Amino acid sequence: MDQFIEQIVTGLSIGSILLLVALGLSIIYGSMGIINLAHGEFVMLGAYAAWVFHTYLGLGLLASLVPIFLVVAAFGWVIERYVLSLLNNRPLDTILATWGVGIMLQQAVRLSVGSELRYVQLPPALSDSMDVFGIPISSYRVFLFVVSIALFGATWLLMNRTPVGMKLRAIIQDRSVAASFGINAKRVYALTFAYGAGLAGLAGALVSPLKSVSPDMGTGYVVDAFMVVVLGGVQSLAGTVASAFILGELSGGIAFLQNDTVAKAIVLLAIVVLIRFRPEGLFTARVRA
């Protein structure tokens, strides 16, 4: 029984990291239809920003979260403005363009900071462990879980209870009609992309104490996060949450029964089959075209 609970908790922990990374991707893909292959690099930038703030400015991880969000969001804004906005209505080409941007970001970091592994310290207040259902678990992982849920909540509010969110939803429904009502679609898109990028940066900063920071750390995340988005359904934030935890539990569970490689392969296969039979994702209500 203990082992079972331990598995569940491990799954939740994997799931919360997945959710952190996937949330930004989900916003960008769901609202702009852009498959952002540079998303992993935004995660990487966030992690490096955490390292830079810590090493050169002596800021702790928690204190630097807001500046990190802003820095990576600025990157996202620039990229949307000068690359992606030129590619309206060419969805396949945005995959290629964002991938090229990703390579550039990765190389720029490699050239400027070097490709050695970097380490970010756990916040001292969260470096001990606590008991959850009688299972000892690192407080930082509990913190991650709480933060991921909180960020989801904030994003949901932003989308559904603010003017910007309303404009974005209007554009998703019909861009030209929204524009004729005076909504500046370009600006909203740039802001959306920046917000998604900023979320990715936060995710990178938050996972940086758990993993080593390297220029190519993002590559693994983008695939996983993408699977979360596809499974959850394109325009469904709640679906993203559900699928992040489902995938977390699944990978945790199968990895426990078999091994990591088999877990990954099975999850990927399941997603391939899902795309074939339910491309709109598991949790999307059918919407009007």
Add this chain to the structure above:
Amino acid sequence: MPSHVPNSSGLQRLIAQLAPLLIVCAIVFALPVLLNNDFLLNKVARYLVLGILTISLGLSWGFGGILNLGQAMSFGLGSYAMAMALKLKTVPVHTGASGLPDFMVWNNVQHLPWFWEPFRSLSFAIAAGLIVPALVAAALGWFMFRGRVTGVYVSIITLATMVVINLVIIDQQSYTGGFNGITDLAQLEIFGVAFDAYGRATYYLVASCVLLSLLVAFAFTRTKAGLIVQAIRDHESRVRYFGYDVALYQIFVFALSAAIAGLAGMLYTVVMEFASPTFLGVQLSLSVVVWCAVGGRQSLVGAFLGAVLVAGMQGALSESAAFLETWTLVMGALFVLVVLFLPKGLAGLAQVVWRWIVQRRQAASGRVAEGVGQTEGSA
């Protein structure tokens, strides 16, 4: 490749379209005369093989509209088919007691697994290197295109499938050599000709395969099926309303492209003298897309040259780590620029320049009215 010379006869048009292809192949065949360096020749052969792989992607992406992000899967399967056969031909010193491949001995495998058995025959291996990728692609194509999966989702499925196969190969170390791949191979020998990776024979083998794949791909794009495939790329549902079985044509071009990629994979094993899971890795697979886009996805020769030039450049700069890093950065920028401003790649640019030259010349030779009218009409 649309025609730009409406008045000339079909034969002339065919020659005009074949000319770049034949010129490029002539250069490829003539290269050993100029390059008297076996090491360099081996490198060039490697880029040519990557060129064949890129031709195969150009066929499915540029002509079929199927952006296969897992093109390296077919490449890797071909490469392993060849490596398995060559591994079984190594001299027994390297292969453990009962003729087992060395890595199987290290992994305590007692008997040769059943699926390795037929690879004792080289002809079986060569056939498998073409047919297995084609069959896998056909099955995957059937799975996707019968369900009318299109666009981005095709890319995701192909990418994910490749990653799965890659993971399985790495995981099943005792049967596949795992992470290290299959190394220590014998030389390929066909009809008494030994293909040393650094020898002329191998180079000419690769060059002939370049010519063959270009011709096969070109011929396919000229057939009725090839035209329908291009029509599907441009407007899928319209072709469906005409009563064509869209999925069937898509499956066919997908499988044909996989077979060509399999051929490239087999040659790659011969040139590199090993097979490795990186041959069906995400990195290579995405690089192929870059090469294809830079060269020109809707031009077979363009795709081929894109691969040879970009991969060759990368190889030439890889002598120095700092150069290579900077080059990768420049590569990324170049790629973004091509995607943004040159959707038809360098081949598209060449076409525009060529048309401009022809126009100028016609204007100069006094056939202004007729010539300009024609070219603009077809542009």
